[in-house]
Amino acid sequence: MRARKPALLLAEGTHGVNLLILLLRRSRGTVALAVCFGLLTGAASAGLIARINAVLSSGGTLVDRATVLGFAALGALMLGSRIGAQLLLTRLQTSTTFALRDQLSQRILATPLRQLEELGNHRLMATLIDDIQAVTQGLLCIPPLLIHSGIIVGCMTYLAVMSRMVFAALFIFATLGVASYLLPMRHIMGLLRHSRQTNDRFFRDLRSLTQGLKELKLHGGRRKAFLKQELFPTAEMLKQLQVRVSTLHTLTTSWSMSLFFFFIGLLLFVLPGVAPVSASTLVGYTLAVLYLQQPLEASMTLLPMLGAGTVALRHIDTLALDPAGTASEPLLSGAEEAPAPPSRIDLVGVTHAYRREGEDTPFTLGPIDLTLRPGELLFVVGGNGSGKTTLAKLITGLYAPESGEIRVDGRPVTEGDRERYRQLFATVFSDFHLFDSLLGLAVGEKTDKARAYLERLQLQRKVRIEENGKLSTTDLSAGQRKRLALLTAYLEDRPVYLFDEWAADQDPQFKEVFYRELLPDLKAAGKAVVIISHDSRYFDVADRLVRLESGAIVSEESAAGSQQLSPRVVPA
Numbered sequence: 001m002r003a004r005k006p007a008l009l010l011a012e013g014t015h016g017v018n019l020l021i022l023l024l025r026r027s028r029g030t031v032a033l034a035v036c037f038g039l040l041t042g043a044a045s046a047g048l049i050a051r052i053n054a055v056l057s058s059g060g061t062l063v064d065r066a067t068v069l070g071f072a073a074l075g076a077l078m079l080g081s082r083i084g085a086q087l088l089l090t091r092l093q094t095s096t097t098f099a100l101r102d103q104l105s106q107r108i109l110a111t112p113l114r115q116l117e118e119l120g121n122h123r124l125m126a127t128l129i130d131d132i133q134a135v136t137q138g139l140l141c142i143p144p145l146l147i148h149s150g151i152i153v154g155c156m157t158y159l160a161v162m163s164r165m166v167f168a169a170l171f172i173f174a175t176l177g178v179a180s181y182l183l184p185m186r187h188i189m190g191l192l193r194h195s196r197q198t199n200d201r202f203f204r205d206l207r208s209l210t211q212g213l214k215e216l217k218l219h220g221g222r223r224k225a226f227l228k229q230e231l232f233p234t235a236e237m238l239k240q241l242q243v244r245v246s247t248l249h250t251l252t253t254s255w256s257m258s259l260f261f262f263f264i265g266l267l268l269f270v271l272p273g274v275a276p277v278s279a280s281t282l283v284g285y286t287l288a289v290l291y292l293q294q295p296l297e298a299s300m301t302l303l304p305m306l307g308a309g310t311v312a313l314r315h316i317d318t319l320a321l322d323p324a325g326t327a328s329e330p331l332l333s334g335a336e337e338a339p340a341p342p343s344r345i346d347l348v349g350v351t352h353a354y355r356r357e358g359e360d361t362p363f364t365l366g367p368i369d370l371t372l373r374p375g376e377l378l379f380v381v382g383g384n385g386s387g388k389t390t391l392a393k394l395i396t397g398l399y400a401p402e403s404g405e406i407r408v409d410g411r412p413v414t415e416g417d418r419e420r421y422r423q424l425f426a427t428v429f430s431d432f433h434l435f436d437s438l439l440g441l442a443v444g445e446k447t448d449k450a451r452a453y454l455e456r457l458q459l460q461r462k463v464r465i466e467e468n469g470k471l472s473t474t475d476l477s478a479g480q481r482k483r484l485a486l487l488t489a490y491l492e493d494r495p496v497y498l499f500d501e502w503a504a505d506q507d508p509q510f511k512e513v514f515y516r517e518l519l520p521d522l523k524a525a526g527k528a529v530v531i532i533s534h535d536s537r538y539f540d541v542a543d544r545l546v547r548l549e550s551g552a553i554v555s556e557e558s559a560a561g562s563q564q565l566s567p568r569v570v571p572a
């Protein structure tokens, strides 16, 4: 198959996209070819039934060489086209599933951090694990469904050719059967949607279970309440929804299938008394209708899975993640080298507010005016909840300012170059993540440097760095893990460093090393360094110190002198 740019499977505004469209987006040609194979399978099946009918109606006199060869040829055609359709669609389904997973990961990375924080970790996990699995299962249903549809179309065509009058009766019957199947299916789809929403809650509970292990083990009352009030009720609700779906589906399918025997009864016992029907038509119809049962029953069994896949696909859409297509280029080929060090970064009237449902007065940071300069240690201090981490996210471009702007050497950072702007920073946030490998750090050439830093951070006896950049372990104490995160930041060698309460977990001896040796070294190397800190003992290290209170800078002190600032009022 020709290599080409992967099609955008889930773009913005794809609300209501269904699984078949997903396959079509991936490759129209393959789907078209598979549909042709499916129809061919149906035609071959109808041909086989016609032959069987002819032989049975002839009372065995039609068994000649041509009939046998024709039968064998039709059998081979049915087998070949069925395998062809199945293989084409299965390969397409597999590649679509993987492409969907890749694009979803890229879309998550392309979506603004604030939006992801609002969605919550549990919803992202539910989508990455559960929705993708439901979509995969749904896509798996499409190849057999198309083949069954081909067989149904083929048989129906054969029946229409054999007798229009009987076909009209069958058609009315089939319409009733389909309607009596589709009406409950609408209810089943509603149950599936409800089940999907409940699943988000289930994932939230599972996250509490895995992340709250210590708290749950240490407090029996909390554990009991958690199990009885949260985890078990959600699991019970999911179970009940699933039971209702399968009960309703079983009843509906059984009813629809029983209609076939009702039709055969009418055909054999009532129709001959009402209208003239030949024996060969009766045999042909009975055979074909019995043959149709298998693909119809199989299709009905597959439809709820297809429905669950569609619900999952729509659910992915409701997350409103940014389209991967536009972002995938910078995501995959993104700047590995930091942009040239700027001579200043200015925050001018920058603000950010956290809006939560039902909250009248959201926390608002800013407007903030602040300048970062190379070779300067800027301390950001203030009480809990004063907005230091929020400011750090704005400074580093993780949040876009709601008003005001950030300028690099006087040039405003636009939406288009925010990704590049972020490459100026090496950070250790207080909720940092430690990868078990020095990812993206061109390790080979930096391994010696990394080992030297490891000694400086007094980790050489705990951790080894392999040639491929893999860390021998990350199972360390909280303070040691932070040192490893610092090592990564060192290796990044970016123009601006930001540490959010880095020293909080360090012992007094290493605090001393951090504030009195490591920070001055970064300063000497011409780095702009932002340090969020509660360690008032070391505030003297700062070249400049800004103090935050309730989201506003209330004072700014520099080695040269201090200044009290009256907080600016956020424009309404």
Ligand SMILES: Nc1ncnc2c1ncn2[C@@H]1O[C@H](COP(=O)(O)OP(=O)(O)OP(=O)(O)O)[C@@H](O)[C@H]1O
Binding pocket: 117, 354, 355, 356, 363, 382, 383, 384, 385, 386, 387, 388, 389, 390, 391
């Ligand atoms: N993801 C969020 N959603 C909603 N509100 C938030 C979020 N993160 C922080 N806040 C609110 O914003 C305010 C500032 O939080 P921030 O984390 O910036 O403070 P901080 O100065 O870093 O605090 P600390 O010293 O405790 O780390 C707090 O009132 C907090 O409740």
